[in-house]
Amino acid sequence: MSDVAIHLDALRVHYGHFAAVDGLTLAIKRGELFGLLGPNGAGKSTTIRVLIGQRLPTAGQARVLGLDVVRDWAAIKPRFGYVPDRENHFEEFSGRRNLEFFADLYATPRTRVLECLQLVELEDAADLPVRGYSLGMRRKLLLARALLHEPELLYLDEPTANLDIHSADVVHRILRERVAAGATVVLTTHDMDEVEKICDRVGIVCRGKLVALDSPLALKTAHTEHKADIETTLHERFTFDLDTAADRERLAELIRAGHVATMRTREFDFHATFLKLTGQEFE
Numbered sequence: 001m002s003d004v005a006i007h008l009d010a011l012r013v014h015y016g017h018f019a020a021v022d023g024l025t026l027a028i029k030r031g032e033l034f035g036l037l038g039p040n041g042a043g044k045s046t047t048i049r050v051l052i053g054q055r056l057p058t059a060g061q062a063r064v065l066g067l068d069v070v071r072d073w074a075a076i077k078p079r080f081g082y083v084p085d086r087e088n089h090f091e092e093f094s095g096r097r098n099l100e101f102f103a104d105l106y107a108t109p110r111t112r113v114l115e116c117l118q119l120v121e122l123e124d125a126a127d128l129p130v131r132g133y134s135l136g137m138r139r140k141l142l143l144a145r146a147l148l149h150e151p152e153l154l155y156l157d158e159p160t161a162n163l164d165i166h167s168a169d170v171v172h173r174i175l176r177e178r179v180a181a182g183a184t185v186v187l188t189t190h191d192m193d194e195v196e197k198i199c200d201r202v203g204i205v206c207r208g209k210l211v212a213l214d215s216p217l218a219l220k221t222a223h224t225e226h227k228a229d230i231e232t233t234l235h236e237r238f239t240f241d242l243d244t245a246a247d248r249e250r251l252a253e254l255i256r257a258g259h260v261a262t263m264r265t266r267e268f269d270f271h272a273t274f275l276k277l278t279g280q281e282f283e
Contacts (some may be wrong), residue, residue, distance in 0.1 A: 002066060005030040005153065005184040006051065010060035013046050013208075020046040022208035023060070033185045034174060035199035035216075037192065039282050043208035044188035045085060048155050051186075052082050065152065078106075080153035081146030085188075086159070087138045089130045095141050096126040099148060106149040116144035119174055121167075135162035143171060147178075154178060156187040160194060172198045190282075192270040196220070206278040223273040225266040232259045 006028040011022040021043045028034045036044045049055040050062050051072050062069045064076050090098050099113040117123045120140040125133065130141065139162055146154060154175070160168040175185050176198060189195060195202045196216040204212040204219075212219060226242040228251060238254075240247040242265075254260050274282040 003030050005032070005065060006186065007063045008047070008060070009063075011047070011050065011057055011062055012059040012232050013043075013050060013055060014058040019208050021050070024201060024205070024208065024210055026210060026213070028184065028186060030184055031179060031182055032200045033179045033198055034187075035195040035202040036186065036188045036205060037190065037195050037202050038188075039190055039206040041207075042205045044205060045157055046208075047083075047205075048157055048186070048188060052080065053077065054157060055225070075124055078149070080155060081151040082150065083139075083142045083146050083154075083156040083159050085157035087142055089138060089141060091131040092129060094127045094129055095122055095133070095144075097135075098130060098141065099145055102145050103148050108149050112148055116147050120144045121170055136164060136167050139163055140167060140171070143174065147174070150183075152183055154183055154185045154271070158189060158204065159187055160189075168194075171243075192216075204274070204277065206274070206280070211277045219273070220268040223276070224268040227266045228263055229266070230254065230263045233261045234259070235261075 004027050004108070005025075008024050008026045012019060012022050012025040019236060020211050024043070024047065036047065038044050043113055046055060050057055051064060051069060053069060053076075056070060067076050069076060090101065094102070095117065096113060099109055099116060103110050114123065117126050119246065119255065120143055122137060125137060130138065133141065139159070143156070143159065144155075156175075159175075160171055175187070179185055179200075187199075199216055201213065201215050202219065203210050214222070228240045228242055229237070230240070230251070231237050232254065240251045242248060271282045
């Protein structure tokens with residue numbers, strides 16, 4: 001069995017003359033929590049739509065679990081779950097009834113409904129009409145629905161949008177648990193902090209192209225300025241390059257002499273990194 005769950009080969013998706021995805025080549029491993037990171041319009045959601053069968057490739061190929069997403073769609077469809085960026089619940093139904101409807105479509109035992117409601121902490125609201133749910137509750141119900149049949153693949157488009165900190169942490173925990181159980185998870189986001197918290201690897205996309213691919217830590221390490229800004233007890237200000245032996249020694253001398261009043265190291269700046277990688281602002 002290949003260790004690659006998803007393979008995109010020179011994938012292109014056009015809307016008229018506009019290339020939403022522009023020659024994207026990418027391999028996502030089985031059992032990986034992968035983040036597609038980029039601003040609105042970068043091509044993240046369009047890529048997911050190809051993977052879930054909502055959009056045909058204009059050119060190139062997308063393979064999922066060794067199967068072609070166009071030719072082998074019927075075999076792929078039962079093996080993934082999807083959390084869209086826009087909700088599509090039955091408003092007049094309760095949360096429980098919404099999940100029962102989809103459990104029947106998946107031929108999943110209805111006992112699984114309560115399990116999924118408990119996972120996303122909606123069991124107390126299970127019998128309330130969805131039209132009375134908050135935005136965060138609606139997002140969590142989408143996740144519960146995607147988990148019903150315990151899919152091998154899970155696609156999530158901005159999964160923590162409109163969630164409070166606690167609910168976002170619940171979602172993150174569930175995703176890590178799915179990966180620990182052997183599933184592959186792909187999420188789109190424009191939040192570098194979210195990627196850093198939970199993703200094994202991240203692909204940064206801009207205008208339909210992949211501009212960076214690595215672990216969050218490796219990306220931060222590669223693009224963080226290794227500098228220290230200090231102010232001395234005499235109110236002098238200096239910047240030291242921590243990659244330079246001479247600067248490190250000068251800084252150490254000031255510290256040993258007790259002349260450092262304040263010291264601050266440079267933090268990773270994703271917006272500056274995105275500008276450096278793409279030549280444009282992250283918006």
